[in-house]
Amino acid sequence: MYPFLKGHGTENDFVLLPDPDGTVHGALSAERVRALCDRRAGIGGDGVLRVIRTAAVGEPGVGQDAEWFMDYRNADGSISEMCGNGVRVFGRHLAQQGLVDPATPVPVATRAGVKVLTFAGGAADGEITVDMGIAKVLEETAVRVGERQWSALHVDMGNPHAVAFVDDLADAGPLLDAPGHDPAVYPAGVNVEFVVRRAPGHVAMRVHERGSGETRSCGTGACAVMVATALADGAARDTAYRVDLPGGTLRITWTADDRILMTGPAVVVAEGATDL
């Protein structure tokens, strides 16, 4: 048996695996990740967050400029560079375990670089703001669901996104299969977001995540949505956007120095042991 915890950020939920020195799970197989995320035969989750010291990772490009590394895996076992909701839950766990001090900014290493977390409350309460870094705005592309097609904007938040504005969030129907996309634009797959405007500075979205299917929320996706909307609106920098998702609300700002700040909740709901 080995320990796990369960947590979520706006109902994007994760299985956390404490593995500080990397000796519990070794390479952490895709098969184990799938078993853990299985909502019937396993614990259930949109992904796995392995909690490992950066010094124990040994992956190229994972710098030593943060003590902890978030080893993120999608529910299908695939690796992604970054998870916005996940990094807030990751930080909540570190603070609750007394492994970091929530009174000061907390750097977390990821495959998309170091993200710095700022806690509004203490270790166990209050929202968390993540400096998500610089958004890369790339080309116009398209996504297809069934017979429908929409133009979309390719935004890179460390992971790939296609943001499509729709008239009604139901237009995309039951997002059971991955929306079609141009493999030349997204050779490693893509997270697809459908957005409607609610009011100035206020949008609502649904998301089909690469490697996890439709989820209740996607932090990097909400950032990509905010960037696409702010560009379309011609919004000034430092304009705060409210992004409503099926699982909750995130607040996102594109700062004057071009960084994306995302603020939202993070909760650890359970802990246990498993031999999955």
Ligand SMILES: N[C@H](CCC[C@H](N)C(=O)O)C(=O)O
């Ligand atoms: N499925 C995404 C990773 C998780 C992103 C999402 N859960 C978030 O909160 O950013 C991908 O393969 O790029």
